[in-house]
Amino acid sequence: MIAxxxxxxxxxxxxxxxxxxxxxxxxxxxxxxxxxxxxxIGAAVSQAATLxxxxxxxxxxxxTNDEQSWVRSHIFHGIMGGxxxxxxxxxxxxxxxxxxxxxxxxxxxxxxxxxxSCSVLLLAHSPHGLEEVNHILASTIVGAxxxxxxLFASLTLITAGALGLWYQSTLLVVLDPEMARAVGVPVAxxxxxxxxxLxxxxxxxxxxSGVVYAFACxxxxxxxxxxxxxxxxxxxxxxxxxxxxxxxxxxxxxxxxDFPPGQMATASLCFLLAVAWFVHYxxxxx
Numbered sequence: 001m002i003a004x005x006x007x008x009x010x011x012x013x014x015x016x017x018x019x020x021x022x023x024x025x026x027x028x029x030x031x032x033x034x035x036x037x038x039x040x041i042g043a044a045v046s047q048a049a050t051l052x053x054x055x056x057x058x059x060x061x062x063x064t065n066d067e068q069s070w071v072r073s074h075i076f077h078g079i080m081g082g083x084x085x086x087x088x089x090x091x092x093x094x095x096x097x098x099x100x101x102x103x104x105x106x107x108x109x110x111x112x113x114x115x116x117s118c119s120v121l122l123l124a125h126s127p128h129g130l131e132e133v134n135h136i137l138a139s140t141i142v143g144a145x146x147x148x149x150x151l152f153a154s155l156t157l158i159t160a161g162a163l164g165l166w167y168q169s170t171l172l173v174v175l176d177p178e179m180a181r182a183v184g185v186p187v188a189x190x191x192x193x194x195x196x197x198l199x200x201x202x203x204x205x206x207x208x209s210g211v212v213y214a215f216a217c218x219x220x221x222x223x224x225x226x227x228x229x230x231x232x233x234x235x236x237x238x239x240x241x242x243x244x245x246x247x248x249x250x251x252x253x254x255x256x257x258d259f260p261p262g263q264m265a266t267a268s269l270c271f272l273l274a275v276a277w278f279v280h281y282x283x284x285x286x
Contacts, residue, residue, distance in 0.1 A: 001252060001253075001256045002252065004255060004256055005251070005256070012255075014144045014145055014146055014148065014149055015141045015142045015143070015144040016141075017144075018141060018144035018148045018149050018208055018209070019141045019144070019209060019213070019247055019261060019262070019265070020243075020244050020247050021149065021152035021153055021155075022208065022214065022217060023217040023221070023240075023243035023246075023247045024156050024240045024243055024244055025152060025155050025156040025159055025201055025205070025217075026201060026202070026205060027217055027218070027222060027239040027240045027242070027243040028156075028159050028163060028236065028239065029159065029197065029198055029218065030042070030220075030221060030222035030239060031222045031235045031236055031239050032170070032174050032194060033198070033218060033219065033222065034222040034226055034235075035174050035222075035232060036174055038104070039219045039223075040105065040108050040109070040112070041089070041198075042202065043112055043215050044088060044108045044112040044115070045085045045089050045092070045111075045198060045199060045202045046202055046206050046211045046214055046215050047111070047115035047119070047211065048084045048085050048087070048089075048111055048115045049082065049084055049085035049088075049199075049202055049203040049206050049207070050081070050115060050116070050206065051084050051114075051116075051118055051119040051122075052080040052081035052082065052084025052203065053078070053081040053119075054118070054119040054122045055080055055122065056071075056076055056077040056080030057072075057077060057122075057123065057126070058122050059071060059076075060073075060076065060077075061126070074207065077207060078203065078204050078207045081203040082199060082203030083203070084115075084199075085198075085199035085202045085203035086199030086203065088111050088115065088199065089195035089196065089198045089199040089202075090196065090199070091107065091111060092104070092107055092111055092195075093191055093192075093194075093195045141210070141261050142261070144209075148208050151204060152205075152208075155200070155201060155204070159197070159201070162197075163236065169185055169190070170190070170194075171232055172185060173185060173187055173190040173191070174194075175232070202218070205217075210262050212262055212263065212266055213262035213265060213266055216265065216266040216269050216270075217269075220266075220270065220272075221238075221239040221240070221242040221243040222239045223273055223276070224242050224269070224272050224273050224276045225238035225239040227273070227280040228276055228279065242269075242272065243269075246265060246268045246272060247265050249268065250264040250265035250267075250268045251264070251265070253268075
C-alpha cells in the first residue's frame with residue numbers, strides 16, 4: 001500500500017501536498033470559527049465562493065471567445081471565488097448585527113441557499129459550466145498544480161505567523177469581544193480582518209479541493225481538537241496535526257482503493273470526531 005502511494009508520487013505529488021497544506025491552513029482558521037461557534041459559516045462561505053467562480057465563468061464567456069483569455073482562466077475564477085467568499089464572510093459576520101431581529105444563523109442560511117441556487121442557475125445552460133460546478137462540489141484534488149502548492153504554502157505560513165504574532169489579541173476578540181473593546185482593541189477591524197482571511201482561504205481552497213474537503217478541514221479538525229483538549233492553545237497545535245495526519249493516511253488509502261481523496265479524508269475526519277466525542281463524554285476531563 002505504501003509502495004503504491006510512493007509510486008504515484010511523481011504524478012500526483014502536487015495534489016497530495018496541496019491537500020495537506022489546505023488541511024493545515026483551514027484547520028488553523030477553523031479553531032477560531034469553532035471557538036466562535038460559527039461552524040455553519042464555513043459551508044455558507046464555501047458556497048459563496050462557488051457562486052463567485054460561476055460569475056467568473058459567465059464574465060469570461062461574455063467578454064471573449066478566446067479560450068486562452070485571462071478572464072477565462074482558473075486564476076480569474078479563483079479570484080472571483082475569493083471575492084465572493086470575502087463578501088459572504090463579512091456579511092455573515094456583520095449582517096446579523098444590522099439586520100434587526102434576524103439571527104446570525106438566519107443570515108448564514110440565506111447566504112448558503114442563495115449561493116448554491118444562483119451558481120446552478122447561472123450555468124444551467126452551459127454544459128461545461130455545470131461540469132465545473134459539479135467538479136467543485138465533488139471534492140477532487142487531483143488537478144492541483146505547482147502554483148497551488150506555493151500558494152497554499154504561502155497562505156499557511158502567513159496564517160501561522162499572524163496567529164503567533166497577534167495571538168493574545170486574536171483570542172480576546174474571538175472569546176471576549178466586550179473585554180477586547182474595554183482594553184482598546186478595535187474589534188470591528190479585527191472581525192473584518194478575520195472574515196476577509198477566511199474568505200481568501202476558503203475561496204482559493206475550494207477551487208482546488210472542492211467544497212466538501214474544504215468545509216471538512218475547516219471545522220472537523222478543530223472540533224476533534226476541542227473534544228480532546230479544552231484549551232485554545234492546545235487546539236491550535238492539535239487541529240493541524242489531526243488534519244495532516246488524517247490527510248496522510250486517507251490519501252494513502254484513497255490511492256490504494258481508488259477512492260476520491262477528498263471524500264476519503266472527510267470520512268476519516270468524521271470517524272475521528274465520533275471517536276473524540278466518545279472519549280470526551282466517556283472519560284470527561286476532571
